Amino acid sequence: MPEGRGSLTFDCADIGEPNLGFIVDGRALQDSSLRAALAAGAVPVESAVQSIEVGEGGVRIALADQRELGAGC
16 A cells, blocks of 8 residues: 555545545546536636626626626525
């Protein structure tokens, strides 16, 4: 069992669980998530986020290209 500098050791038996989860490459997860979102009808928005406001009535996101997105609660 590796115990050198920078090594990680996980043992689900330490907490009595059958498994601890999964380690997935971030790029693979991002690509898969984007493909699933597009297949479900999502429309990608390519702009930097300028600000996010969260209030009782919902959320407003101002984008750097002057567009605004919002969702009610």
